[in-house]
Amino acid sequence: MTSAAFDHVRYWVFDLDNTLYPPSARLFEQMHGKMRDYVAALLGVSDAEADAIRKRYWLENGTTLAGLIHHHAIDPWQFLRAVHDIDLSGLEPDTDLAAQIRALPGRRIVYTNGDAEYAGRVLAARGLEAVFDAVYGIEHADWAPKPNRDAFDRVFAADALDPEQAAMFEDEPRNLVVPHALGMRTIHVAPAAAEGSHIHHHTSDLAGFLAAIP
Secondary structure (H helix, E strand, O other): OOHHHHOOOOEEEEOOOOOOOOHHHOHHHHHHHHHHHHHHHHHOOOHHHHHHHHHHHHHHHOOHHHHHHHHHOOOHHHHHHHHOOOOOOOOOOOHHHHHHHHOOOOEEEEEOOOOHHHHHHHHHHHOOOOOOOEEEOHHHHOOOOOOOHHHHHHHHHHHOOOHHHEEEEEOOHHHHHHHHHOOOEEEEEOOOOOOOOOOOEEEOOHHHHHHOOO
16 A cells, blocks of 8 residues: 555545444444344244345345335334444444544545444444544435445535545445445455455555555
8 A cells, every 4th residue: 555545535434334443343243133133023034034134135235224125115213223222332442543534634424334323322432433524324325225326426425525536444345346436545444355456455454554644
């Protein structure tokens, strides 16, 4: 990674889950269990069937929520309240990461497939709530999820963000395809690298990566 690759960036877009906190916090394990329970109760199926449906909707529709809206016309807020009713005690403040994000030149935003209220709780637990200019959840994309193009278009239009002057930090490789196509600098944040021409950079240490950008 060369710092010159980011000279043009004035908008810094960060995913939330497993990006602004490490996967070792295991929040998704809790959420997956909540999703399974919700689907099982909604459809009257076994836990195993519910888990298979959860995974299939995620693959085919972008998120389990999007699949449930499409196939079963559920109330998205009811689903999100159930799924995000989790224990955040595994999260710890990260003063180094907060300092590195605060030092970035330009506008700093969070864009998550969760909702903004949940994002606010996670950011507070990480000590990051004061370093961002805006937080966008899936409700701001009218329930369309990443990786769909219209989801990015809605959120970026709401923020008046210029993709050609922006960078996207994301743990899910497929969610970087559209940002790359829009002209954004793409950074995959995960313990292991992923392949793909749509990924410009990979890091397993977000704070360290940001520290290399003057």
